[in-house]
Amino acid sequence: MLTLFHHPLYASCRFIRLTFGEYGEEIALIEERPWARRKEFLALNPAGTIPVLLAEGDHAIVGATVIAEYVDETRGALQRQRRLMAEDSMARAEIRRLVDWYLVKMDNEVTKHLVRERALKPLMGGEGGGSPDSTAIRAARANVRQHLKYTNWLAATRDWLAGPRLSYADVAAAGALSVLDYLGEIEWREFEAARDWYSRMKSRPSFRSLINDRVRGLSPASHYADLDF
Amino acid sequence: MLTLFHHPLYASCRFIRLTFGEYGEEIALIEERPWARRKEFLALNPAGTIPVLLAEGDHAIVGATVIAEYVDETRGALQRQRRLMAEDSMARAEIRRLVDWYLVKMDNEVTKHLVRERALKPLMGGEGGGSPDSTAIRAARANVRQHLKYTNWLAATRDWLAGPRLSYADVAAAGALSVLDYLGEIEWREFEAARDWYSRMKSRPSFRSLINDRVRGLSPASHYADLDF
Structure with a gap:
């Protein structure tokens, strides 16, 4: 299973979680606080930014659009109608x-x-x-x-x-x-x-896993989890 | 010939000019001052950013990395050893x-x-x-x-x-x-x-065309055009 270093309130991280969700592939999530500049994390990504995907062979793929292109090349291209990229x-x-x-x-x-x-x-x-x-x-x-x-x-x-x-x-x-x-x-x-x-x-x-996200000290808006809002 | 809306001191625009240079394809350059938010330019790119490439059929391709992927798909993939992207x-x-x-x-x-x-x-x-x-x-x-x-x-x-x-x-x-x-x-x-x-x-x-760039009111550093610096 691949691992994603993410934070629940970063748009770019949600983008990657939704992408794997669309392709029905489960990934392990590690919550990273990029502002803490954790040493082990900087060794994976010297830029210190999230998301970072630990892909096959534990190679770090850094950045939302870079991960999205990687996922398209290694998964999306095999998905036919469900592919999230166009052919043209x-x-x-x-x-x-x-x-x-x-x-x-x-x-x-x-x-x-x-x-x-x-x-x-x-x-x-x-x-x-x-x-x-x-x-x-x-x-x-x-x-x-x-x-x-x-x-x-x-x-x-x-x-x-x-x-x-x-x-x-x-x-x-x-x-x-x-x-x-x-x-x-x-x-x-x-x-x-x-x-x-x-x-x-x-x-x-x-979307299900996003809907269940809760951030410490801050409840979501009352309609956040409603499908009818 | 394709047209690039650019500014000579934007790194992202130089990246695209160098890319076409590497592939030996001449492009027309239009200097755009994005801060002026010119109406005709905003119609091409509502984000108002440069670079923008007017590609085949005058379709606007917006943003340096988006243009780079487009050029790779339509040119780079045919370049074999000179391709600026890897296969893997x-x-x-x-x-x-x-x-x-x-x-x-x-x-x-x-x-x-x-x-x-x-x-x-x-x-x-x-x-x-x-x-x-x-x-x-x-x-x-x-x-x-x-x-x-x-x-x-x-x-x-x-x-x-x-x-x-x-x-x-x-x-x-x-x-x-x-x-x-x-x-x-x-x-x-x-x-x-x-x-x-x-x-x-x-x-x-x-690199030749970059070396000849001059910006009004600001001469380049003395060694800028020297190949031995």
Whole structure:
């Protein structure tokens, strides 16, 4: 069984867990606190970032998109209709663009700030903790709507976010939005197409383990585990 | 001929120019100032970031790693010995890890800050310009050495940065380091193996167009174009 070093509130880590879930492959999870800069972990990944996958032969595969490409090459390519990547190069580029959108752009503008200020700082103590920065929270919240609006547009104009089939784009977006949903930061009522799409994602068996995630000291929003929200 | 929207001092854009150079394919360059958020450009890429490649059929391929994968699928795979990607999945993951290292990690810790403070702010005017932030410059400079040290270690222990063959890892690292070299921010004397590797990169025909880059108002360091530095 492969092992994933992850944290339950990192969008990029949820993306990888959902991916293995979609392919029906169980993985072992080790919760890593990257801010602690644990020596043994830095030996695996000198960048100190998560996720890191310990793959076949205990080789470390570092970073969400790198892991996703690895999983596609070693698993996805054999999955036919369930593959989370397209065959066509242009369609692949669109999927990758959206994965970057949710895991990099939205993370930098919204997700990582809300997670750090609201959930991680109380856990970090002397390793970067302290009081939440209300300016950072306000700035992130001002950006949430733009990303929901864009997601809503994608969901309203395509069957799935990147086109006619479920892909890594949906898995990345759902991973990221599920973090914001845990924190109760999404006004779903205003974004009907996005909500319908997210409801479809949430009903998938791959989502079950995320729905059961609980972070110490911070309960999820009341509707977090509801399939009808 | 394909068209690349780029800026001469963005590491990620240099990475793509070098890639096409390595494959001997000429591309048209359009200099884009992403901070201006030009309407026609946002229609191509709503994220507003560069590089963007206008590929076959004028489809926009967005982002350096997405473009690199596209170029590998449509060009690289036919290149045999000159291909910048490995065949083996584990080796591919190592190449991708290092591309992310130089284009994301080093960019966030060093490159983009020095470029913005020293080169772009004077050009930006009312769109984010102003006086250079000396704290940001100092922080970035403190991080340069760590990245050079790591590059030196890679160059000293492997033929090329990711292994036995020239790969995207070398092209990404050389693109990023060439930006810092333009700004005169690298003390090559202290990092002999890195210098030897960079000297090999700089001698390649793909490097010629970078060597001729000049940014308005900022001359390159005196040794920038020298193959013997």
